[in-house]
Amino acid sequence: MKENILVSALVALIISGLAFVGLQKNVEAPVETPVIQETKSEATYGAVASPDSPFRWMSVGGVRNEYTKTTALNQATSSVICSILSPVSTSTLVHGSIQLTSGTSSVTSLSFTKSTAPADIGATVLSSTTVASGALISWTAASSTQTAQTNADLIFSPSTYLLVTQLGGGVLNQTGSCEAIFTVF
Secondary structure: OHHHHHHHHHHHHHHHHHHHHHHHHOOOOOOOOOOOOOOOOOOOOOOOOOOOOOEEEEEEOOEEEEEEEEEOOOOOOOOOEEEEEEOOOOOOEEEEEEOOOOOOOOEEEEEEEEEEOOOOOOOOOEEEEOOOOOOOOOEEEEEEEOOOOHHHHEOOOOOOEEEEEEEOOOOOOEEEEEEEEEEOO
C-alpha cells in the first residue's frame, strides 16, 4: 500500500512539474508598447455653400468689413429716410448707397450725413444730390473714391450713424433700401 501511495505521489509530482513548465512556456513576457505622440496643426478650413452669408461681417487676411442693409425706409414726417449704425469700433465708410424704388411727389434733395444721433439732420454732410419729382434713383454717395480732403469725414467713431436725409420738398413715402460697408480698424 505504501508503494501505491508513493507511486501516486510521484505521478502527481511529475504531472504538477510538467504543468508548471508548460504554463511557463505559454506565458509571454509583457511587451512595452511604444507611445507615439501626434502633433496636430490647428489649421481650420471651410467654405461658404452659397454667395449669401448670414453674418454682417467678414474678415479676410485680417481686414474686417461690416455690411449693413435696411429696407425699412422712414415713412413718417422726419426728414431722415434711413439710418445705419456703424460698428462698435472706429471704422471707415467704404460704401454707402440708397436705392429708391418709388419716386417723390416733388423735387427733393438727398444727403448722406454722419451723426452721433439717429435723427440729427444738422450733422456732417458727406454728399448730397437732387432728385427729380417721380424719379427713381440708385445713388452711391459715399465711397473710398472720395477726394483726400473728405477722407477724414469717412472715418466713423464707434457707434456713429450714417444717415440719408431728405432736405425740402417731396413726401416721405419712398420704398427701397439703404446699405453701407465699413472697414473696421
